[in-house]
Amino acid sequence: MLLFVSSVLLIWGPGLAVAQEGGESVGTRLRFENVDGDRIPIEGGRVTVATLDGEAVAEGLSDAEGNVEIPVPGPGTYVLTLDVETLPEGVVLRDPDRLSTETQVLEGQTGRTIFALIAGDVTLDTDEGVSFRQILQLSVEGLKLGLFLGMGAIGLSLIFGTTGLVNFSHSEMIVWGMLVAYFFNFYGFAGFLGFMANWPAPFGAGVNLAFAALFAIAGGAGLGYAMDRWIFLPLRERGVSLISQMVVTIGLSLILRYVFLFIFGGSPRFFADFTAQSAITIGIVDITPKDLITAALSIIILLGVGLLLLRTKLGKAMRAVADNRDLAESSGIDVQRVIRSVWVLGGSLAGLGGVFIGLSEQVSWNIGFRMLLLIFAAVVLGGLGTAFGALVGALVVGIGIQVSTLFIPTELKNVGALALLILVLVFRPQGILGRAERIG
Amino acid sequence: MTPVEQLADVAPEPGVSKPDPILVVDDVSRAFGGLKAVDVDHLEVQRGVITALIGPNGAGKTTFFNLLTGFDQPDSGTAVFDGEIASGKSSHELARKGMVRTFQLTKALTKLSVVENMKLGATHQRGEHFFAALVSPLWNAQERDIESRADALLERFKLDHMRDEYAGTMSGGQRKLLEMARSLMADPTLVMLDEPMAGVNPALTQSLLEHVKSLRHEGITVMFVEHDMDVVRDISDWVVVMAEGQIIAEGPPDTIGSNQQVIDAYLGSHHDSALDLDAGLLDEEKP
Amino acid sequence: MSLAAIDWGFILTQSVTQAFDFNAVVYALAAIGLNIHFGYAGLLNFGQVGFVAMGAYGMGLSITLWQLNPFLAVVVGMIFAAIFALILGLPTLRLRSDYLAIVTIAAAEIVRLIARSTVMRPITRGAEGLNEFIGPFRDLSPFSPGQIYGIGPIEWRGSQFFAVVVGWILVALSLLLVAQLMRSPWGRVVKAIREDEDAARALGKNAYWYKLQALILGGVIGGLGGMVQALGNATVQPDFFVAPLTFFFWLVLILGGVGRVWAPVFGAVVYWFMITFIQNTGRQLVDEGLIPTSIMDTSQIDQIRFWIVGAALALLMVFRPQGFFGSREEMALDAR
Known part of the structure; x- marks a missing residue:
């Protein structure tokens, strides 16, 4: 099976870009997209510009965002040529004949063009067919993904259960946790309070990721608290409908996502610790120590959450409110306090989940949307509003996604999960663990 | 009997x-x-x-x-x-x-007027079919019929004075x-x-x-x-x-x-x- | 380095041009569709961009793949959007409204991912997208591609002016359609279902069927938006149809006032004027050094759009859901 990593240059937004200086220029953006849908910009790619007659005009290098913009003397048609020698190793033009492309430049505007690239052909074992080892290996990877998803899904499901709100910004809490951990991993408090620069870590410098993760949990809890305290509690008190609240979560997710981009930048990065690890072999399955540890930690934490829900007074109150809010209220449960706790719990779980995902994949500002869709698949599968259903759903989705790559192209693995979501709604709308409720 | x-x-x-x-x-x-x-x-x-x-x-x-x-x-x-x-x-x-x-x-239906609420109740309305709805002559006559029935009922229930109010304003x-x-x-x-x-x-x-x-x-x-x-x-x-x-x-x-x-x-x-x-x-x- | 150096004339011209450009048409059509979904039938469609994409691909593929004539291609685009509505609506419209929201947002992304996949490359041309379809439409255009058309400083090249004219005609037709439907008994049933599905069912109305019709209609009109996009940009690229676009459409709808016939057009024009104005002003401020690049550079100016949309969406939804035109009285009746 061939694993293509298609890489493309994109024109963002419709219409013609307007040149910045009012003069004419040509431009392009060098980035490629990996299988997970993260667009990775290429820095330092050289593009040369010539007239149609072959007369060289100018050249330029792409910046950290992959952007190249080269002023040209005036309107007309220009030929852009990509210097493949300057591309990162393994990245080549998909069609080697299209080394050069023409672009038309109008008065006062930027002519944009596209170079289509392939980041090398990664070949999987094709001749041995589907082996038991492959299935087991992918299941373990899927289990890991499922556990991380579960940390987000439980929060989303509990918030839905207690308030009826589908939180479309939940995945931004995951990214938030990831970025908080990244920040403390590299900078510590001095990152935003400059005068502390000489203080010891975590004040003056970055701390080990293990400690940074604690800040991520706190950060996630804080964001969850803040969202309920200053946004959704007031909305509930104003009597704003759930549908309006849902649109508010959408707006919030857009703001958060692009604030993350503004602060963090577009390129995916890695944590300072535990990044390059070689896999160890357990039985017949290869797994890196960091994956082993994060997966084990997730299991412990999710078991803890399970115990919290089943055994503690707060947990029972959460389930009671999710089960029947009016009944819970009339039996003396402080519903608003329970909802606050659910937001805080959901935020901290999402924050930690973000650290794990960042560690297992990469730290990126726009990983949230893909996570959101997978979490939706998980909670619908498990039954909206049930915490344990969400967890089971997440595991099924995680394992399903990874194992499905044996049968469908890797680039479509997430599509499989989302298609499953629709199928579940057709045949068992209450989810795997959900009770049949009266609908329609 | x-x-x-x-x-x-x-x-x-x-x-x-x-x-x-x-x-x-x-x-x-x-x-x-x-x-x-x-x-x-x-x-x-x-x-x-x-x-x-x-x-x-x-x-x-x-x-x-x-x-x-x-x-x-x-x-x-x-x-x-x-x-x-x-x-x-x-x-x-x-x-x-x-x-x-x-x-x-x-x-x-609080955001429909009282008479619209009434008209909704009539069954077998031609204008309720999508394509027929696009051609007013197909349903205008029936609509007038329905409206007079609605008015008669409103009168009987002593609601005719609220005919054109939003139903949301009613007690x-x-x-x-x-x-x-x-x-x-x-x-x-x-x-x-x-x-x-x-x-x-x-x-x-x-x-x-x-x-x-x-x-x-x-x-x-x-x-x-x-x-x-x-x-x-x-x-x-x-x-x-x-x-x-x-x-x-x-x-x-x-x-x-x-x-x-x-x-x-x-x-x-x-x-x-x-x-x-x-x-x-x-x-x-x-x- | 001063305010005087800012070319306000240029900025205003750009803003007005964009406000009536084919992009505004795309947004208006998509929002007219959303208005039918949400404003009249109460359906939560968070994946309108998927319908837009289906329309665009349906039209594009009809020509690149099946060599149909342009008029048939438009019909096929509409059928694509309608089928998409059926796939999403049949399983979810019996369920609570949040299920439709979740399924639509996911399905829209499925469409984009499949369209750009290598597996589909022979058909959809992957991430590069379709562009050979434009020829037959250019042949239909009465405007010569190179010539400039417009009023005063607001001008378009002939190739795009065709999309602008066709686009606004489609908008006008769609508005007429919506206005007629909403004053008919069909519209009465749909509005009743939005408010209380059970009440409508108790009066013999098949709520499920009406919701499906509304989903299809709004989706098909959104699909027309996708076709205008294809005509204007002369390309159908999967990465145009990203998820946030749906929420730009939502903002356009809410700006104008949910459940009003004219709202989407008003919203689209205002949206494109404001965004273009803000972005161009921002760029010039950066170029003039009035905003230090340490705070923001020109590429980041484009990101402001998302902040504005996000904040406006949330704030309008809470504080002025009736939009610019809507009356407070009517909202007060809303049993929230």
């Missing part, structure tokens, strides 16, 4: 057969999470009379209503409405066949009246009223009762859920008592209050006084 007079010979016992039933229910049951909310062996509803459905809180009256009107589907059993199998049919199909219901929490009692009037737009043969008096101020109660009685004059069968025994005694021709999901008693209104099983059922749920049928305005039977 009128339908009411026919009832005189019917024995007051649960599940008894009636001379001219419009609705026949057999073995209908519905459970929620292991709890049996409704389990009715047999019930017949006489055509052309007013039948009251009473019972203590949690007796399953509203659930039973939902099952009969297609808003919920029974786990087992059948209901036959006007000679046709009704169970398994969806609510809008039943409504088109003439079984129209109202709701305990009134469903006046609770007016909404009940509107809902009843609107259900008549559908030319029903059986009207199912879910607690028609709940939340209505006493001044309007009498007028509401008169309207219910007038339905019987027009030959429309009425079945309603009620808690207030006075109301039941005043307007109903037949009373069906439910407790714990089952029909425990049936009979004419003046004798039902002395039925020992009925008293036990009410005592079982309200320990304070016998037959305090007022007690149940709080609706806890909705699971």
Whole structure:
């Protein structure tokens, strides 16, 4: 099976870009997209510009965002040529004949063009067919993904259960946790309070990721608290409908996502610790120590959450409110306090989940949307509003996604999960663990 | 012999057969999470009379209503409405066949005007089909017809002064009246009223009762859920008592209050006084 | 380095041009569709961009793959959007409204991912997208591609002016259609279902079927938006159809006032004027050094759009859901 990593240059937004200086220029953006849908910009790619007659005009290098913009003397048609020698190793033009492309430049505007690239052909074992080892290996990877998803899904499901709100910004809490951990991993408090620069870590410098993760949990809890305290509690008190609240979560997710981009930048990065690890072999399955540890930690934490829900007074109150809010209220449960706790719990779980995902994949500002869709698949599968259903759903989705790559192209693995979501709604709308409720 | 007079010979016992039933229910049951909310062996509803459905809180009256009107589907059993199998049919199909219901929490469409609410009630409107809707001449004449019927009904229910107001501006009692009037737009043969008096101020109660009685004059069968025994005694021709999901008693209104099983059922749920049928305005039977 | 150096004339011209450009048409059509979904039938469609994409691909593929004539291609685009509505609506319209929201947002992304996949490359041309379809439409255009058309400083090249004219005609037709439907008994049923589905069902209306019709209609009009996009940009690229676009459409709808016939057009024009104005002003401020690049550079100016949309969406939804035109009285009736 061939694993293509298609890489493309994109024109963002419709219409013609307007040149910045009012003069004419040509431009392009060098980035490629990996299988997970993260667009990775290429820095330092050289593009040369010539007239149609072959007369060289100018050249330029792409910046950290992959952007190249080269002023040209005036309107007309220009030929852009990509210097493949300057591309990162393994990245080549998909069609080697299209080394050069023409672009038309109008008065006062930027002519944009596209170079289509392939980041090398990664070949999987094709001749041995589907082996038991492959299935087991992918299941373990899927289990890991499922556990991380579960940390987000439980929060989303509990918030839905207690308030009826589908939180479309939940995945931004995951990214938030990831970025908080990244920040403390590299900078510590001095990152935003400059005068502390000489203080010891975590004040003056970055701390080990293990400690940074604690800040991520706190950060996630804080964001969850803040969202309920200053946004959704007031909305509930104003009597704003759930549908309006849902649109508010959408707006919030857009703001958060692009604030993350503004602060963090577009390129995916890695944590300072535990990044390059070689896999160890357990039985017949290869797994890196960091994956082993994060997966084990997730299991412990999710078991803890399970115990919290089943055994503690707060947990029972959460389930009671999710089960029947009016009944819970009339039996003396402080519903608003329970909802606050659910937001805080959901935020901290999402924050930690973000650290794990960042560690297992990469730290990126726009990983949230893909996570959101997978979490939706998980909670619908498990039954909206049930915490344990969400967890089971997440595991099924995680394992399903990874194992499905044996049968469908890797680039479509997430599509499989989302298609499953629709199928579940057709045949068992209450989810795997959900009770049949009266609908329609 | 009128339908009411026919009832005189019917024995007051649960599940008894009636001379001219419009609705026949057999073995209908519905459970929620292991709890049996409704389990009715047999019930017949006489055509052309007013039948009251009473019972203590949690007796399953509203659930039973939902099952009969297609808003919920029974786990087992059948209901036959006007000679046709009704169970398994969806609510809008039943409504088109003439079984129209109202709701305990009134469903006046607050953002439509009163007359639009009424016009909505008419069935078989040509303009309700997508492509026909695009061509006004196809439905203009019918629309005018419907509008004059709506105006006539509004006048009868003394709501004509509010004709062009949003239904949202009406009081609770007016909404009940509107809902009843609107259900008549559908030319029903059986009207199912879910607690028609709940939340209505006493001044309007009498007028509401008169309207219910007038339905019987027009030959429309009425079945309603009620808690207030006075109301039941005043307007109903037949009373069906439910407790714990089952029909425990049936009979004419003046004798039902002395039925020992009925008293036990009410005592079982309200320990304070016998037959305090007022007690149940709080609706806890909705699971 | 001063305010005087800012070319306000240029900025205003750009803003007005964009406000009536084919992009505004795309947004208006998509929002007219959303208005039918949400404003009239109460359906939560968070994946309108998927319908837009289906329309664009349906039209594009009809020509690149099946060599149909341009008029048939438009019909096929509409059928694509309608089928998409059926796939999403049939399983979810019996369920609570949040299920439709979840399924639509996911399905829109499925469409984009499949369209750009290598597996589909022989058909959809992957991430590069379709562009050979434009020829037959250019042949239909009465405007010569190179010539400039317009009023005063607001001008378009002939190739795009065709999309602008066709686009606004489609908008006008769609508005007429919506206005007629909403004053018909069909519209009455749909509005009743939005407010209380059970009440409508108790009166013999098949709520499920009407919701499906509304979903299809709004989706098909959104699909027309996708076709205008294809005509204007002369390309159908999967990465145009990203998820946030749906929420730009939502903002356009809410700006104008949910449930009003004219709202989407008003919203689209205002949206494009404001965004273009803000972005161009921002760029010039950066170029003039009035905003230090340490705070923001020109590429980041483009990101402001998302902040504005996000904040406006949330704030309008809470504080002025009736939009610019809507009356407070009507909202007060809303049993929130």
